[in-house]
Each structure stands twice: as structure tokens, then as C-alpha cells.
């Protein structure tokens with residue numbers, strides 16, 4: 255089965271073409287476009303490129319297209335990307351304005367460009383379908399909860415990859431395999447000892463997720479991607495009382511307050527320097543105290559959530575770093591892991607310094623719990639789920 259994974263940003267389109275079968279997968283091609291204004295044109299160009307490169311001889315050979323959709327109103331899981339799916343995305347466009355409109359438009363466009371292919375959406379919220387109700391609930395009046403305000407969680411495909419790969423690295427193929435059917439059948443029971451993993455996806459946007467036997471039991475992100483850890487330019491968690499207070503005191507409108515919370519907050523807002531952690535490190539070297547505060551706030555928040563999930567799970571067997579910052583930033587990894595020996599995590603700084611953008615272990619030989627870097631591979635999770643879904647779904 256040929257599966258095209260389409261990654262749609264507000265101005266970008268990236269793709270990866272996989273050949274999938276029961277024994278595994280192969281990446282046949284990848285590519286992308288930046289500064290996109292006409293999606294129809296770039297999708298057709300990508301399909302034409304695949305043919306001129308000799309990867310496929312006709313666009314009809316593509317059996318399926320997979321979309322990593324973020325958040326749908328009253329819809330989650332791994333679903334056929336039909337009109338109902340597009341409507342669910344559009345109904346929550348106001349909650350995920352940077353993500354939902356490009357996917358709604360992209361799905362419509364692919365339906366036209368590849369009319370024979372089957373379109374499948376894996377929602378980023380799907381990994382959190384089994385989070386206990388009490389942890390997903392905000393203490394709000396029923397009318398608020400009835401319109402869909404609850405903790406959803408994001409970066410599901412990335413944390414799912416960590417769930418599978420960390421289980422493999424720990425020699426727990428039973429857990430890795432049990433997660434295989436997660437989106438179709440729900441969590442499978444595990445007979446052996448419980449496996450407790452905390453996954454830190456640290457990138458342009460960041461989240462920490464607790465994973466028990468391959469299943470998410472909670473995450474730092476809540477109703478919208480505007481929550482949890484301080485993000486690159488978004489605030490992360492904020493006391494709801496701060497919004498009306500700032501509007502009244504600063505004399506700003508709701509729209510302006512939203513703009514500042516989503517564009518001028520997070521690492522950018524606190525540092526006053528940049529939304530990129532590399533620039534923040536450089537500013538700290540020059541003695542910038544605001545940059546130092548931005549960095550230490552991020553580290554503090556990561557540790558807060560790691561601790562919360564390790565406690566909820568009764569301990570931790572592996573702590574994992576993934577995504578741009580997690581894979582590259584050895585200073586943040588060291589600060590997150592410092593002083594945790596009592597909890598069974600012994601950090602090895604030499605291993606840490608040697609591990610850059612590759613899979614690796616950061617814990618020392620005598621550490622009871624492991625510390626890993628696992629490079630993100632959301633596309634693979636998506637390709638596998640599309641293949642599993644369509645292998646079980648008739649036309």
C-alpha cells in the first residue's frame with residue numbers, strides 16, 4: 255500500500271511517501287514547499303515531481319493520504335477524512351487557528367487532486383482518549399463542559415512514537431506491540447510488570463506526557479495548544495483571572511489580549527530576545543537576565559510535569575526527550591535531570607554531551623530508570639495507523 259503523509263502548515267506543505275506492508279515500511283520519497291499560498295498548485299506539483307522522479311508512474315498508484323489533524327469538535331481517533339471530519343476541524347478553528355484551517359482546506363484539496371485515494375486523519379488528541387475523566391475535566395459549569403471545554407492534549411503522534419520506541423529500547427516488546435492496536439481497539443492488557451514512561455516533546459511547541467503501559471495517562475497541554483509549558487511565543491498555562499485583569503488594567507481588547515498571548519508570550523515574551531532557544535542561550539552568555547529567566551521557567555515547568563506524572567504512575571522507568579530542543583539541547587536535558595538520583599535517575603553528562611540529534615541513552619550504567627533521547631518520527635506513526643486502519647476498513 256502506498257501511503258502519502260501530508261504535513262500541512264499555515265504556509266508550508268511537506269510530504270513523505272511510504273510503501274507499507276505487513277512486514278514493515280519503506281520511505282520512497284520526501285519533499286516539501288515553503289511560503290505556500292496556493293495549496294492546489296503545490297499538491298499537483300508534488301504529485302508531478304513524484305512521477306518525473308520515477309517514484310510512481312501515475313498519481314492513481316497512491317492508495318491513501320494521511321493527515322496529522324490537531325483537534326476536532328466531538329471527533330478524535332483515527333478516522334476517514336470525510337466531510338464530517340472537515341466540519342469537526344472547522345468547528346474548532348477558533349481553538350486551533352494555526353492548524354485547523356490548513357488541514358480542512360488540504361483535505362478538501364486532496365479529495366479533488368487524488369479522487370481514488372482514501373483519506374485518513376489521525377487526530378493529535380487521539381492518544382489521550384484513555385486519560386481518566388477526572389484528569390481531563392476542568393472544574394467548570396456544565397454549560398462550559400457541554401461545549402467541549404476539557405483537556406484534550408496534543409503532540410499525540412510524537413508521544414505515541416516515544417511510547418512504542420521506548421518500550422522496544424527497554425526490551426518490552428509486549429508493551430510496544432500492545433500499543434499497535436491502540437487507535438483501533440483501545441489499550442490492550444499487559445501481563446508483565448507495569449511500564450512507566452514520561453515523554454518530553456520539546457520543540458517550537460512543547461508538552462510532557464505520562465505513558466503507562468504504552469497508553470497516555472495525562473499530558474501538560476489542555477483545551478488548546480495555548481496551554482502547558484511556556485511555548486516559543488505562546489503563554490502556556492495562565493491563571494484565567496489574569497486575562498480580565500490585564501484587559502481592564504492595560505486597557506486592551508480581547509482580540510489584542512489573544513494576540514499578545516499567542517504571539518508575544520512564551521520564551522519570546524519573557525526573554526524579549528527570541529522565540530528560539532538557541533538565541534536565548536546566546537543572550538544568556540552575554541549576561542541577559544530576562545533570557546536566563548525564560549530558560550529557567552521552561553526547565554522548571556518541564557520538571558513540574560515530569561514529577562506530576564511520575565507521581566501519578568507510582569514511579570518512572572524511563573524519561574525521554576524528543577523534538578528539536580529535546581534532541582539537541584544538552585543544557586536543558588542536564589538541568590531537567592539534575593538531583594533526581596533518589597528517584598532512580600542517574601544522569602551521565604558525557605553521554606549527554608555526545609548525544610546530538612540521534613537516538614541515545616543519557617543515564618549511567620547504575621541508573622535504575624533510563625533516560626533516552628528518541629528522535630521524533632510522527633510521520634511513521636501516521637503511516638502505520640493509516641495502514642492499520644485501511645487494512646481493517648472496506649471501501
Ligand code: ADP
Pocket residue numbers: 456457458459486529530531532577578579582583
Ligand atoms: P516544531 O515542529 O514545533 O517547530 P521542532 O521539533 O522542529 O519544532 O523544534 C524546533 C525548535 O528546536 C527550535 O525553535 C529551536 O528552539 C530548537 N532547536 C533546533 N535545533 C536546535 C539545536 N541545535 N540546539 C538547541 N535547540 C534547537
